[in-house]
Amino acid sequence: MFVFGFTFAAVCFACCKTGVYSAYISVLVSVIALLVFFFVRSLRKTLEIPLVAAAVLLSAVIFLLFLNLSYKKAVAFEGETAFTGKIISLPQKISNSFQYEIETESIGEKFVKLKLLYSSSEELDCDVYDCISISDAKIFLPKNADGKDSERYKSRGIYLRAYSFDMPQILFTYQKTPLYYVLMLRKSIINTVLESSSGDRAGIIIAMILGDTSYISPKTQEHYANSGTSHLLAVSGLHVSIWVSFLVVFLTIFGVKKKAANLISLLFLVFFTVVTGFSPSVIRASLMLAVILISVFFKRRGDSLNSLGLSVFLITAINPFAVLSVSLRLSVMATLGIITMGKYYCGRFAKLVMHMRIVLLKRLIVYVADIIIITVCAFISTLPVTVAVFGKVSLIAPLTNLLVVFLSSLTMIFGGLGVIINYSEIFMPVANLWFAIADMLAGVILSFVNTLGSLTFSALPVNTTVYAFWLAGTALLLICSIIIFFRKKTRFPLEVTAAVCLVLFILGNVAASLPSRSNIRGTVLDVGGSPVIVLQNGRHYALLGCPRDSGGFEYELRRFIPQMPSTCLDLLLIPNENLGRDSYNNIVENYSPKEIFTDFSLYKENKNLLSDNVKKGTTAKYLLWGEVDISYYNTNNVNCVIIKFGGKTIMVSLCPSNDISKISLDIATADTLICRDCLPENPSAVLWNEIIITGNVSKKQQVTYKRALALTQNTYLTAYEGSVLVIDARRDEYEQA
Structure with missing residues (x-):
């Protein structure tokens, strides 16, 4: 499932980046590969060829269907000036405007249901599930500053944006659905945290619980990026696994059996995914954990790689453009690095210190080493995405993560439990105490991140064009050195390749930084x-x-x-x-x-x-x-x-x-x-x-x-x-x- 899922996602990514012709070529190549497999008997002994070919074919077909039935259908409404629809999100303040997700009922004179992002210079006097109508609007395709389609909105299934100088007219309010009450709960959680904390500290707690970074100042977000800890602000596998582990331990303490605890954890995963707004990274983590939790009912051990492949396949099959989500790509690559490299090197280090007599010291050393190893492995595996998206590489990520990962976990737990207990008047003093602890921890995290993230050497700028050529050259050199390694049984070519690649990386980025x-x-x-x-x-x-x-x-x-x-x-x-x-x-x-x-x-x-x-x-x-x-x-x-x-x-x-x-x-x-x-x-x-x-x-x-x-x-x-x-x-x- 791992090979199938990652092949499927890779083809989706290639088609999204290069266009419809890649999809047609993928269909042609996969069909030829399947025909060759069925007619050449010597190839029937292995299942890798048909598995990969089927993944390529299915991915290309689903992409073409999605492109024609969903994306092009929405793009056809560019330039229209009127729409009617239902507000399906809480307002989000971005820079100097407020943004609302709208599920349209009609655009122009046509009845059509699709998602649209509406921007307003001031917060609307409307509530979630209000039906609004605007007759003097500009509807356009979301673009980046360079004129290219915005991948950020595409990955969320939003293909159109709109704004108007006039205030919308409220027609009526739709009947409340469970999603409405989830949004109200999300709003209540945010208000509860803001009442108990303030500034960037409140923003950190909200981000750790819900993944909403709009309450954190741009300067602090920049320091998080420079220090290599931005992943802590985007709810992903780390956050989901901590909550599930905490829930399972809590239930076990009170005598709940393992299967019952797993079943409750599955229900919690569904609830958590909905509350955090169906973030692709949360969906990925929840699907992986769900597979592992369900395996207990069948008396089998969950396979991490296959679970990762299955989750990637399901997410991209539902929306091929989801593969453009930065949070999903970072989450998947970090998880892959931790599974393939992190577990191996953590195990090897544990064997090195297993003979230490002082148990407490041994555990402390192993804990510190595990954080450093996992951070480095995640850093290496996410490097292609980090450079391509952000154009820089953090040089202090291992140190900062060592200092703040554990504190961030505690901040999330105390803040989350404080929100839950706050709804009971009896336990209000306890909730206030836990909020105070979360606020204090957020302040400590903030001081670490701002201090380290503001250092002049905290991040290295990388030219994306140079990096693309460097990555291709590195891949070729690595393949050649691996071939030599298996033939000559010497690691010298690998070491030379690593040194050459490092020198080329530095020289290439220095050259790219010169005026041209x-x-x-x-x-x-x-x-x-x-x-x-x-x-x-x-x-x-x-x-x-x-x-x-x-x-x-x-x-x-x-x-x-x-x-x-x-x-x-x-x-x-x-x-x-x-x-x-x-x-x-x-x-x-x-x-x-x-x-x-x-x-x-x-x-x-x-x-x-x-x-x-x-x-x-x-x-x-x-x-x-x-x-x-x-x-x-x-x-x-x-x-x-x-x-x-x-x-x-x-x-x-x-x-x-x-x-x-x-x-x-x-x-x-x-x-x-x-x-x-x-x-x-x-x-x-x-x-x-x-x-x-x-x-x-x-x-x-x-x-x-x-x-x-x-x-x-x-x-x-x-x-x-x-x-x-x-x-x-x-x-x-x-x-x-």
């Missing part, structure tokens, strides 16, 4: 205010804009400018806008810009904040990395920033009074217009390829958006559609080729 024309990218950030643009060339960055203090600014800034020792901020340009003091201090403290330019009038207003070496003026010109031409103007006629690169011109209009018809052509003639809330005067004087509008949602922005649509259909609102990629050298080179 093909590495240049530019992104308009969704920060809920004035236009802010990040330009990137390898590890070199430039930041144009410094908005008013905003919670979303720090979050977006960390997404696009990683706070690492190798990060180099070559330029911070602050135009004639209201300067965000906290934002400015954050940039200077964390990124130490090599050069800062600010508008002269802005400098006079903020002399006490800005340092003496800041350059100021009403105009400025910069040539970054010998490729990107940046010009700033603040004269009587114009206030804007012009960015030129590779034949493309971007105009950032900083003042609504800019009159495009009266501005000189070398400034006004641009491909892309970026503005806040309002278009400049006479915008039709130039033929724009795309218009990007930043700022918070308002009625003024609604009017601007409709005016912009009349100029070009490529109009984006960062407040709803997120950050937008405006420069991508590799994409431009590919299109030109």
Whole structure:
């Protein structure tokens, strides 16, 4: 089952990444393999060929059916402006907006049931299971900043997003189902924790119990990522196994028989999976544990690898796009590493210390060694996913996990039991005590993670393109060295391969971090205010804009400018806008810009904040990395920033009074217009390829958006559609080729 399940998931992943043609090729190859197996007698002795071929065929067929009957059906509604549906989730605050999952009843004039993610600038006066109707909305495909489909939403079965300037109309409330009461329980758990704790400590407890990280600050999440402990915030196998083990021990103490305890644990797994929102990683862990618990009834021993293969198969068979879930991939790969490598090396180490006479010391050494071995094995097995998704590798993961894994387990248990007991008024004092312990433990964890995660050497940035080539080369070298090992019976080729791969990994990432024309990218950030643009060339960055203090600014800034020792901020340009003091201090403290330019009038207003070496003026010109031409103007006629690169011109209009018809052509003639809330005067004087509008949602922005649509259909609102990629050298080179 292990081979079948992983082959099935691998084909699903390949099809999701490369498209429908991979599915057709997979069908063709698998059919040929099955025909060869049935007609060639010498191949019938082994079952591996038909098993793998059947998995490939079934995976490709299910993917094609899902793509045509589910995904393409939803994509056809892109561009519609009205929908009616039922709210099926609690509101989740992401940056400066609230998001709701909607199960639609109709889109446009057609009756259709599918999931849609609706964004609102403020929390709706609606409840779960209310039927809402919106007639003036924009329905679009979820995209990343680079324009690619968002895998995050696809993996959850959400293929459409929507927003509207108008508040939705509540038509009626649906009849309550068991799912409604589960959502209310989830809401109650969150409110109970927030009443007993606060800040990031409350966020950690909520994340440990429910897997919801929206109550943890972006800075703390970044420290978790740098320290290699983000897995503790996503409910997965570790959390599920701890709860089940605790439940089984608790029931056994009170004399419950093993089979009865296993049956109760199975019911708990179902309940826990529903409460945590059907997270793919929780489903995977629950299915594996369910197989192991059920095996007791048949007097058999559960097989971990086959259980893992079965769980992966069931999840991806129900939704092939689930394989794109980052939490699922990390959970599966970590579990695979622990099963295949962790158990073996833990057993070998236990044999080394089995002759120690001091039992307590021996147990302590084994416990510490097991955590380090399991962490390293999970780290190695999840490395491909970590690098591909996050673009960095934590260098202190073993140390941080050693310090916080046990504390996190205790935090989850005390916090969870505190929630349960809190519903009984008799045991309220006990609940308060347990919440106090959980809060104290969360504070200790927070101090460890923030201290270690903020170290300059905590994480190493990795170029994903270099890593892809390195991984392919490593695989070839490893295969060759393994062949030599079996023939010559010497480990020397394996050791040489490891050394060569390490050197190539370091040299490749150092080379990729150097400035290069093909590495240049530019992104308009969704920060809920004035236009802010990040330009990137390898590890070199430039930041144009410094908005008013905003919670979303720090979050977006960390997404696009990683706070690492190798990060180099070559330029911070602050135009004639209201300067965000906290934002400015954050940039200077964390990124130490090599050069800062600010508008002269802005400098006079903020002399006490800005340092003496800041350059100021009403105009400025910069040539970054010998490729990107940046010009700033603040004269009587114009206030804007012009960015030129590779034949493309971007105009950032900083003042609504800019009159495009009266501005000189070398400034006004641009491909892309970026503005806040309002278009400049006479915008039709130039033929724009795309218009990007930043700022918070308002009625003024609604009017601007409709005016912009009349100029070009490529109009984006960062407040709803997120950050937008405006420069991508590799994409431009590919299109030109």
